[in-house]
Amino acid sequence: MMVTLTQESATSFERFSIVNAATLEAVGCGCKAYVDWFTYKRWAAQHMQVKRGEHGTRITTYVQTTRKDRDGVDRPSGSFPRTTVVFCRHQVEPYVMNRDHTDEGETDEPAA
Numbered sequence: 001m002m003v004t005l006t007q008e009s010a011t012s013f014e015r016f017s018i019v020n021a022a023t024l025e026a027v028g029c030g031c032k033a034y035v036d037w038f039t040y041k042r043w044a045a046q047h048m049q050v051k052r053g054e055h056g057t058r059i060t061t062y063v064q065t066t067r068k069d070r071d072g073v074d075r076p077s078g079s080f081p082r083t084t085v086v087f088c089r090h091q092v093e094p095y096v097m098n099r100d101h102t103d104e105g106e107t108d109e110p111a112a
């Protein structure tokens with residue numbers, strides 16, 4: 001399931017978890033769940049990048065599964081947990097093109 005995130009979809013959520021909201025608010029920096037906390041990909045869709053050396057906070061999200069019924073309509077059939085790492089607003093900065101970085105194994109330029 002590949003979904004391309006737009007700036008808008010990156011900040012919208014189908015479901016909210018009270019447990020995750022409590023976990024993130026317990027971090028204590030004042031950031032609000034679903035407003036100031038996003039995954040790396042969701043931040044990237046908002047043209048933000050995680051600062052070097054920042055560590056994300058792990059939360060568990062539940063992925064809804066569906067099954068087609070007799071009429072071929074997708075119906076919820078269950079869910080399974082998945083661990084996701086999120087970063088708060090304090091841990092990101094506006095994305096800079098050609099940033100001088102040496103992150104492990106990801107470089108756009110061929111080695112000189």
Ligand SMILES: [Zn+2]
Nearest residue numbers: 029031088090
């Ligand atoms: Zn924060």
